[in-house]
Amino acid sequence: MASPAMTSPAVAGRPPTSGLSVYRPPERTVARFVGVRAARLGAVAGVGMGIYVFATAAGYRLIAPNPAQRAQVLNNLAASTGLKVLLGQATRITSAAGFVDWRVVGVAAIVGPVCWLIVATRTLRGEEASGRWELVLAGRTTPRRATAAALAGLGAGLLPMFVAVALITRLSDTSLGARVGAGQALMFSLAVVAPAAEFLAIGAVASPVMPTKARAAALAAGAFGAAFLVRAAGDTAVSAHFLVYASPLGWVEQLHTLGRPQIVWLLPIGGLVVGCIWTTLFVAGQRDLGSSLLADTDAAEPRTALLGSPIAIAVRLSWQATTRWLAVVIVAGVLYGALARSAGQAFATSSTLQHLSGDLTHAIEPDLVSTGARAYAGIIFLLLATLLMAYAASAVGTLREDEAEGYLDNLVVRAVSRQRWLAGRVALTLAVIIVAAVLGGIVFWVAAAPEHAGLGIGQLAQAGLNSASPAVALAGLGVLLLGFAPRLMTVACWVLVAWAFMLDLLGAVIPVNHWLMDTSLLQHLAPAPAASPDWRVCLTYLAIGAAAAVAGGWRFTRRDLRGL
Amino acid sequence: MAPVAAAQPVRGTPTRPETSIVIQTRGLTKRYRHVTALDSLDLDVGVGEVLGFLGPNGAGKTTTIRLLLGLIRPTAGTAAIFGLDAQADKVAVHARVAYVPGEAALWPSLTGAETLELLARLQGQADLAYRNELIRRFDLDTSIRIRAYSKGNRQKVNLIAALASRADLLVLDEPTAGLDPVMEQAFRLSIREASERGQTVFLSSHVLSEVEALCDRVAILRRGRLVEIGTLAELRHLSALTVEATFPGEPPDVTGIPGVSAVTVTGRQLTCQVRGPVANLLAAVAAARPDSLLSREPSLEELFLTIYGAPQDVPAADFDG
Structure with a gap:
């Protein structure tokens, strides 16, 4: 853990011993060790969100040339079902402050929970599964005190995020068109950080429930998915609006900190966090080290299926994770497909939006609802493309993990070549991407068809395939990094995904330098089915992916295998 | 363990590889x-x-x-x-x-x-x-x-x-x-x-x-x-022979004998190591009429420690005898 720091010359209750260094209590070391790492992420996230606040505020005036047109565009945005699903109910977005509040908190309620639930499960379950936690607990501490220290460290990691967002919001008040006081900036920053805090706490609770960090993260991610769906259903269906109040994300949405603050919603948020922390600490004091509430049986009859080759074992070991990804695609397809007609109507009535998103709707057809539905589907399939990129980043990340953890050694010291292993794993990743992409299109069609949204299955399947191409390129780039910079690979892949997603969000609201936009893997993708898939662009993505994979594979077969 | 048959049995009787x-x-x-x-x-x-x-x-x-x-x-x-x-x-x-x-x-x-x-x-x-x-x-x-x-x-x-x-x-x-x-x-x-x-x-x-x-x-x-x-x-030839002897009186002084090192005297007991010819050491010990005499070859552990106990910059050849 962190280098120990000297404190008082003696431990309480014990006489000072000559020549014996006395260290801080282990809990402080744990909190500091965890806190420093969490604070790095918090600082990066805070600056990123702060820039997003500034960019959104600065871009507000650029949405339309005059206030009347701007109000029309914004009212149409507020009425968009798809955006309600994604970012929540927009209120008072005809003011810069309200607009920023809606967009930034909406995005923070997606990105923050995902990042911090992973951090929480990695810290609490991951450290225990690796055996390092055992070393901590062998010291002068108890499981409950050490867990409390780790939670304190994780919580401290949110502080830089909170401070950065508050500071940049305060400095952006000119762009926001209204005086934003320090108190209001702090409240707004609290709303940005709140979803992260909620799911950090939920991740902490999930950690002792599952035996591995991946499964604990999946459990917490399931809770996030449920909270998102409940909030989205409450925001889109008038008759079910009460559902918003049943979701931790809905509580955050209700804060409206840059409009008319409803600070009463901090109570359930705080209650959730405190409740989760209390539960985590209670369970930490009750259970055995290494145990989990939902444990697998440690003994089993041997099942020898899918043990015959490297690719077979990869299928066997990854099918659960793959199934989870496909389930996310299916659920999202059903959800967004069912909203296609109502979203299409909103798009069809928005002439300004049509103008703004001309590339989405240039194929004007007599049936405006159908055209609107295509425009909406175009946005949703861009989200599918982001999701597929996230899968690609995750899948190629496991290649590096297998190398770093030493699993690959078991294969390549036998009659398995590195080429064969890599080619098999990449092929498996590509197959899942293609299946998920086509499945996403088909499921969207199945959900949209009863609503008569005017979208064909072939059209949507093609749109799915179109969405797969950035993920294929990313997988290839991942292999390139695996070959040349293996230790950077996982982080770099996720940065590429986050970068593309952020630019996509920013570019939809404010003018962004086209050179900058061109660095996004999503930028060049035709927004099918709103526009026809540009197969030349798709082929370019494939060519980039293939060239990168070949170069990376070439290097991978010639370099040293490297550990962590 | 349940019997498994998927793996192929060893191919024939293992034979010695073609090359030596x-x-x-x-x-x-x-x-x-x-x-x-x-x-x-x-x-x-x-x-x-x-x-x-x-x-x-x-x-x-x-x-x-x-x-x-x-x-x-x-x-x-x-x-x-x-x-x-x-x-x-x-x-x-x-x-x-x-x-x-x-x-x-x-x-x-x-x-x-x-x-x-x-x-x-x-x-x-x-x-x-x-x-x-x-x-x-x-x-x-x-x-x-x-x-x-x-x-x-x-x-x-x-x-x-x-x-x-x-x-x-x-x-x-x-x-x-x-x-x-x-x-x-x-x-x-x-x-x-x-x-x-x-x-x-x-x-x-x-x-x-x-x-x-x-x-x-x-x-x-x-x-x-x-x-x-x-x-x-x-390898044992690379290391010194260990000699332990117990005497009725004070042990003889063997420090000046060529090849003798690591001399330790504990009461009436002498322990030392000798490289090369042992005749001079044996003569000195025999003159003092020892009660017991034990010599033994170094174990692998002693060999290992001898080699690793040597100065870091000594080339490999310096260990040869």
């Missing part, structure tokens, strides 16, 4: 930026030989093994196994090699039986009857998942997989780490069986008694350089 040299390295070197992990290693290991590969932590033992297996690439030099280039012909080489790493990274969700089956299929061959015998010998419950195994049991899985493959060459990197003394005996028995079958064994170990008991020759690595290689008998 199984492992041959020439100038094998690995540098990591400014650190030389292995420096110009020249090594030959013959067919059916059990070679002990010794060295302290960081001496380059694992680096050597990873170079032989093609997991890392040499900065300079070559390594050949069964006459094939260890880098260019990795897959062909690996078909005849079984490897036991020092720390097993096995798949946590698989059971022991599933892991053995997987490793056998990847290896391409396994003697199933012998595998079952090894499972009994090492007292391994193969129905348990890897994540629930202790470190020693995980190591047993690796050992059983390697031994049951009947590979022509066994490369073992600290194979008994985590094994209890009873299992260590089972391991020694298994290695003797492998040796009797004509399999070659490359054994990197810190357990000197194990090396002493099993190995035909011993190679000692120090700071990436091979400092000694030979049979134990040959």
Whole structure:
């Protein structure tokens, strides 16, 4: 853990011993060790969100040339079902402050929970599964005190995020068109950080429930998915609006900190966090080290299926994770497909939006609802493309993990070549991407068809395939990094995904330098089915992916295998 | 363990490989930026030989093994196994090699039986009857998942997989780490069986008694350089003979006798070491009429400590007698 720091010359209750260094209590070391790492992420996230606040505020005036047109565009945005699903109910977005509040908190309620639930499960379950936690607990501490220290460290990691967002919001008040006081900036920053805090706490609770960090993260991610769906259903269906109040994300949405603050919603948020922390600490004091509430049986009859080759074992070991990804695609397809007609109507009535998103709707057809539905589907399939990129980043990340953890050694010291292993794993990743992409299109069609949204299955399947191409390129780039910079690979892949997603969000609201936009893997993708898939662009993505994979594979077969 | 039939049984009766040299390295070197992990290693290991590969932590033992297996690439030099280039012909080489790493990274969700089956299929061959015998010998419950195994049991899985493959060459990197003394005996028995079958064994170990008991020759690595290689008998000549004598009165002064060192007098007991001719020492001791006299050859542990206790910058040749 962190280098120990000297404190008082003696431990309480014990006489000072000559020549014996006395260290801080282990809990402080744990909190500091965890806190420093969490604070790095918090600082990066805070600056990123702060820039997003500034960019959104600065871009507000650029949405339309005059206030009347701007109000029309914004009212149409507020009425968009798809955006309600994604970012929540927009209120008072005809003011810069309200607009920023809606967009930034909406995005923070997606990105923050995902990042911090992973951090929480990695810290609490991951450290225990690796055996390092055992070393901590062998010291002068108890499981409950050490867990409390780790939670304190994780919580401290949110502080830089909170401070950065508050500071940049305060400095952006000119762009926001209204005086934003320090108190209001702090409240707004609290709303940005709140979803992260909620799911950090939920991740902490999930950690002792599952035996591995991946499964604990999946459990917490399931809770996030449920909270998102409940909030989205409450925001889109008038008759079910009460559902918003049943979701931790809905509580955050209700804060409206840059409009008319409803600070009463901090109570359930705080209650959730405190409740989760209390539960985590209670369970930490009750259970055995290494145990989990939902444990697998440690003994089993041997099942020898899918043990015959490297690719077979990869299928066997990854099918659960793959199934989870496909389930996310299916659920999202059903959800967004069912909203296609109502979203299409909103798009069809928005002439300004049509103008703004001309590339989405240039194929004007007599049936405006159908055209609107295509425009909406175009946005949703861009989200599918982001999701597929996230899968690609995750899948190629496991290649590096297998190398770093030493699993690959078991294969390549036998009659398995590195080429064969890599080619098999990449092929498996590509197959899942293609299946998920086509499945996403088909499921969207199945959900949209009863609503008569005017979208064909072939059209949507093609749109799915179109969405797969950035993920294929990313997988290839991942292999390139695996070959040349293996230790950077996982982080770099996720940065590429986050970068593309952020630019996509920013570019939809404010003018962004086209050179900058061109660095996004999503930028060049035709927004099918709103526009026809540009197969030349798709082929370019494939060519980039293939060239990168070949170069990376070439290097991978010639370099040293490297550990962590 | 339930019988498994998917892996192919060992192909015919193991025969001695065509070439007499199984492992041959020439100038094998690995540098990591400014650190030389292995420096110009020249090594030959013959067919059916059990070679002990010794060295302290960081001496380059694992680096050597990873170079032989093609997991890392040499900065300079070559390594050949069964006459094939260890880098260019990795897959062909690996078909005849079984490897036991020092720390097993096995798949946590698989059971022991599933892991053995997987490793056998990847290896391409396994003697199933012998595998079952090894499972009994090492007292391994193969129905348990890897994540629930202790470190020693995980190591047993690796050992059983390697031994049951009947590979022509066994490369073992600290194979008994985590094994209890009873299992260590089972391991020694298994290695003797492998040796009797004509399999070659490359054994990197810190357990000197194990090396002493099993190995035909011993190679000692120090700071990436091979400092000694030979049979134990040959190596013993490199070290001093230990002499212990007890006298009725005060022990004689032997400090000035050529070749005598490390003289210790405790009461009436004299302990010293002698290199080269012992006649002068014996004459001095005999003149004092000792009650008892004991001389013994150095153990491998003493040899090892002699070599590692020497100044760091002394070249290998300085250890020769």
